[in-house]
Amino acid sequence: MLVNRKTLIVENKQLLIDVQRRSFMKQTLSLGALMMLTGCADGYEPEFADDVLDKMSSWNDRAQAWLFSSNRLAPTYTQADVVDPFRFNAYYGVDEVRTVDEATYKLELSGMIAKKDSWTLDQLRALPQEAAITRHICVEGWSMIGKWGGVPLKTFLEMVGADMTAKYVGFKCADDYWTSLDMPSALHPQTIMALTFNDKVLPKENGFPFKVRVPTKLGFKNPKHVTEIFVTNDYPGGYWEDKGYNWFSGS
Ligand SMILES: Nc1nc2c(c(=O)[nH]1)N[C@H]1C(S)=C(S)[C@@H](COP(=O)(O)O)O[C@H]1N2
Ligand SMILES: [Mo]
Secondary structure (H helix, E strand, O other), X not given: OOOOHHHHHHHOHHHHHHHHHHOHHXXXXXXXXXXXXXXXXXXXXXXXXXXXXXXXXXXXXXHHHHHOOOOOOOOOOOHHHOOOOOOOOOOOOHHHOOXXXXXXXXEEEEEOEOOOOOEOHHHHHOOOOEEEEEXXXXXXXXXXXXXXXXXXXXXXXXXXXXXXXXXXXXXXEOOOOEEEEEHHHHOOOOOEEEEEEOXXXXXXXXXXXXXXXXXXXXXXXXXXXEEEEEEEOOOOOOOOHXXXXXXXXXX
16 A cells, blocks of 8 residues: 555544535534544554554445435536636646647547447537536545536447446546546536536646546546546546545545
8 A cells, every 4th residue: 555544544634524524424424433533543553543444434435325316416606606727636746747639639448338439539529518617625625616518428428338237437547547436426417528627628737638527526536638438347446546545435
């Protein structure tokens, strides 16, 4: 494990409490469970903390999946709330932001998908688009409202004949990032392949040529510079998920 979970929890203690308070999970995550979680960070041995956190995290995945309704909508905001330019964040600095060449770009499809032909940007732009003003919440302790527009992922998955009974939809990116969603979250009406930000072409800092905007999930589950979509029953994890962040991470 590259990130020590005890350190992760100590550093993010207040944030964890804030996220839990803000989230609909507060109705079910008892104060006792929270105390146990934060108590771990203060006293117990790392191995024990790891063990408890593993159990809590898998409990969280199950509880959140159970609670998550595919009809539950993330709140939307007004144009006046939109921050433009939007903040940049990645596992590297802005000086290393990836530049994807529009002329040669292709979106690849793999796994449990009937029509695996790749897609050019123009083909994606020709599909029906929707836009929504939503809040992006980053686990590192900031949030910001933006307007993302693009193709509903559900529309796209239907079009390419994805197996909707599969468990996961995964995303590979032009950097070394990847993440994955449970199928209900992938099919959620607010989950879109965002080609625009604030009605303009998505800036490279924010994920050109497109990012998957999932307003019901924390920021790290919104992959930028997506180059491949795959459908699978094998748990795909993700860049941060594999370092200990909770996989479900609803917002
Ligand atoms: N390809 C890729 N996608 C990514 C990341 C990344 O490092 N690489 N970082 C994630 C995190 S932690 C956040 S908060 C958002 C930041 O998106 P923004 O740059 O548009 O603010 O992208 C997410 N998607
Ligand atoms: Mo993030």
